[in-house]
Amino acid sequence: MQGLYIHIPFCISKCAYCDFASFANIKRLRMPYLKALKQELILQKKHYKNFEPKTLYIGGGTPSFLTLAQIKFLFNSIYGCYKNFDEITFEANPESLSLDKMKLLKKLGVNRISLGLQSTNDKHLKTIGRAHNYSQFLEVYTQTKQYFDNINVDLIAGLPNQTLTDFEQSVKELIVLKPQHISVYGLQVEVGTPLYKSGYECDDNLCRKMLESAEKLLQNAGFVHYEISNFSLPKYESKHNINYWTSGAYLGCGSAAASYMQVVRFQNTVDVKEYIKSLEQNKIPTVFKEKLCGKARVGEEILLKFRLLNGFKPNQKMFKYFNREFKNLFDKKLIVKDKDLLHLSKEGKYFANDVFRCFVEPF
Numbered sequence: 001m002q003g004l005y006i007h008i009p010f011c012i013s014k015c016a017y018c019d020f021a022s023f024a025n026i027k028r029l030r031m032p033y034l035k036a037l038k039q040e041l042i043l044q045k046k047h048y049k050n051f052e053p054k055t056l057y058i059g060g061g062t063p064s065f066l067t068l069a070q071i072k073f074l075f076n077s078i079y080g081c082y083k084n085f086d087e088i089t090f091e092a093n094p095e096s097l098s099l100d101k102m103k104l105l106k107k108l109g110v111n112r113i114s115l116g117l118q119s120t121n122d123k124h125l126k127t128i129g130r131a132h133n134y135s136q137f138l139e140v141y142t143q144t145k146q147y148f149d150n151i152n153v154d155l156i157a158g159l160p161n162q163t164l165t166d167f168e169q170s171v172k173e174l175i176v177l178k179p180q181h182i183s184v185y186g187l188q189v190e191v192g193t194p195l196y197k198s199g200y201e202c203d204d205n206l207c208r209k210m211l212e213s214a215e216k217l218l219q220n221a222g223f224v225h226y227e228i229s230n231f232s233l234p235k236y237e238s239k240h241n242i243n244y245w246t247s248g249a250y251l252g253c254g255s256a257a258a259s260y261m262q263v264v265r266f267q268n269t270v271d272v273k274e275y276i277k278s279l280e281q282n283k284i285p286t287v288f289k290e291k292l293c294g295k296a297r298v299g300e301e302i303l304l305k306f307r308l309l310n311g312f313k314p315n316q317k318m319f320k321y322f323n324r325e326f327k328n329l330f331d332k333k334l335i336v337k338d339k340d341l342l343h344l345s346k347e348g349k350y351f352a353n354d355v356f357r358c359f360v361e362p363f
């Protein structure tokens with residue numbers, strides 16, 4: 001399969017924990033940015049003539065922070081180059097997804113909405129600098145349900161002052177709302193963010209208890225834990241993300257967007273102004289490019305496949321390059337073999353980064 005990712009780097013305000021390539025206070029750059037995106041799509045279409053993405057993911061940042069006219073412009077640009085998507089996801093934040101935007105998105109072919117909630121507790125939402133409260137989310141969610149039958153909601157575990165009971169409350173309240181997909185992320189305190197500067201440290205034991213509890217609550221409610229951070233009702237797994245985790249090709253357009261095309265990984269500049277300027281001169285501002293070969297390619301394939309909890313059938317190449325690492329991980333009981341499928345053990349799910357590190361250079 002092949003996927004197209006479009007990055008929208010604008011946010012109303014910056015959340016205290018977030019180090020994604022997204023910025024507040026540059027909303028005046030939205031139209032010049034969309035024009036640059038159009039140009040990048042045209043150039044990439046000429047370059048990768050046989051590329052036919054089946055999934056489209058518009059993420060950020062905050063795509064719903066675009067105006068109606070800007071959303072129309074964006075889709076015209078995309079459809080001018082690529083059509084025939086099976087799944088089109090649009091990321092939205094509660095404070096900027098209006099009824100008019102929902103109607104427009106539906107008309108434009110969007111069939112999956114991903115809403116960032118993080119917590120149902122207003123105190124916690126305020127602490128992490130979210131621009132919405134829970135009742136705003138509820139209102140938007142109820143309207144979204146009338147237009148879309150495939151909705152994801154994001155939650156974060158391990159927020160400042162969040163107890164296990166607080167977190168479980170968020171999960172339970174969300175289950176009642178019956179979205180088709182729920183992502184649960186353990187909080188990462190990223191260097192340089194306001195949260196990091198505040199000196200907050202995540203209690204790993206507590207966070208693990210929260211994630212274990214989320215798994216139980218969601219499985220009891222009929223959700224399938226199909227990827228480390230992702231749960232879905234049967235048949236509602238994110239097709240776009242599954243393509244990433246199975247080493248499918250994807251093209252990322254926009255500032256900071258990453259791509260994996262013809263076994264080459266590359267990424268655009270994070271700098272929005274530089275991105276616009278470069279495309280005004282018909283140049284794609286690639287800042288990183290690497291061809292994945294041999295052991296590095298196999299290692300990448302293994303670590304991505306381990307993210308999917310169903311497991312995978314290892315091939316000879318995998319054992320040729322990583323026999324020692326596999327043995328080590330079996331000894332530590334972080335991975336298990338079930339029939340002929342390899343997957344993370346119950347313990348391994350919570351130490352996934354340690355597992356992944358074994359398959360990343362330097363070996």
Ligand SMILES: C[S@@+](CC[C@H](N)C(=O)[O-])C[C@H]1O[C@@H](n2cnc3c(N)ncnc32)[C@H](O)[C@@H]1O
Binds near residue numbers: 091092093155156185
């Ligand atoms: C690409 S982000 C942006 C989505 C959208 N702008 C929003 O805020 O709802 C997708 C999700 O990543 C998660 N996320 C972002 N930063 C995180 C962090 N430092 N630790 C854990 N999860 C994080 C949040 O749940 C967020 O909704």
Ligand code: SF4
Binds near residue numbers: 010014
């Ligand atoms: S979490 Fe979402 S809304 Fe908050 S700063 Fe990051 S991208 Fe923007």
